[in-house]
Amino acid sequence: KKGAYDFIPKPFDQDELIYKIQKAMERSRLIRENRELLKERQGSFQELIGNSSAIQTVYDQIKMVAHSDVTVLITGESGTGKDLTARSIHAASSRKDNAFITVNCPTIPEHILESELFGYKKGAFTNANRDKSGLFQEADTGTIFLDEIGDIGPSIQTKLLRVLQEKEIKPLGDTRTQKVDVRIIASTNRNLEQKMADQEFRQDFFYRLNVISIELPPLRDRVTDIPLIAGHLVEKHCRKLDKTARHISEPVMDLLMKYRWPGNVRELENVLVQGILYSKSTTINPDDIPIKEKDLDIKKGAPVEDPLFKLSY
Secondary structure, eight states: OOSOSOOOOSSOOHHHHHHHHHHHHHHHHHHHHHHHHHHHHHHHHTTOOOOSHHHHHHHHHHHHHHTSOOOEEEEOOTTSOHHHHHHHHHHTSTTTTSOEEEEEGGGSOHHHHHHHHHOBOTTSSTTOOSOBOOHHHHTTTSEEEEETGGGSOHHHHHHHHHHHHHSEEOOBTOSSOEEOOOEEEEEESSOHHHHHHTTSSOHHHHHHHTTEEEEOOOGGGOGGGHHHHHHHHHHHHHHHTTOOOOEEOHHHHHHHHHSOOTTHHHHHHHHHHHHHHHOSSSEEOGGGSSOOGGGOOTTTSOOOOOHHHHHHO
16 A cells, blocks of 8 residues: 555465566566656657657647747647647747747737737827837747637737738837747637637638647547556646655546546646545545546546556556
């Protein structure tokens, strides 16, 4: 219970002893390889983690677009890692030593978003007592990440279209435009094709945004990545919470592999943080997490039976 890999009762059989030692050494080797892989991935892909073919495709796309300045649209469900993907593109680009500015579009009211993005001149509106640079100016020579761009209104879409076409901005209250050298990455969890059909999203703006599209797979489509992701998250949050290192019990890992994860990696992270806080020993057990057998949809989300992944966590 305190983390021993196995035990051998007396009197023990010599062949059984050798076999279990070999299995323990194999497990240690796999753990070391996983840690080395994590370090390698984090260097290139921030905290995007996994070995599945679905996430390998994403890695390949990041490498493909990183060294160009093309606009990238990242799509995928909430919690799949769109922000991390954008940061990975920036970190692998020639702009990596310059600013990376994130704009969470839905959290800023539209009448404020324009001045936040483009800045304003003194006197442009009530209480505009001085000139103020916008986020595009701050991101000059770097990257700006427009998160959840599917939620912005038509007026801002029109102004952003000019930035995409001309690489220039016009601060509020100014009669002149300013050139900006900014790499634009955007993300959305919305169906933009449907929003265009409903006349809620401009077609010309969509095609300017969607030069290269990277679609992030949901966690349920890369189940074999869960042990690696879970192990990384537990190690990360034990450090942040100043807790003794924890490991995930086999019954808990079985639950994690079977669950459908509607909230994707973000939901997995929240579950594991709860498991760390509630666990009374160095092992996270089923009673420590909010997911129970009744929450599973076995038919839709059956786990992949692969002994490699049973050992790797």
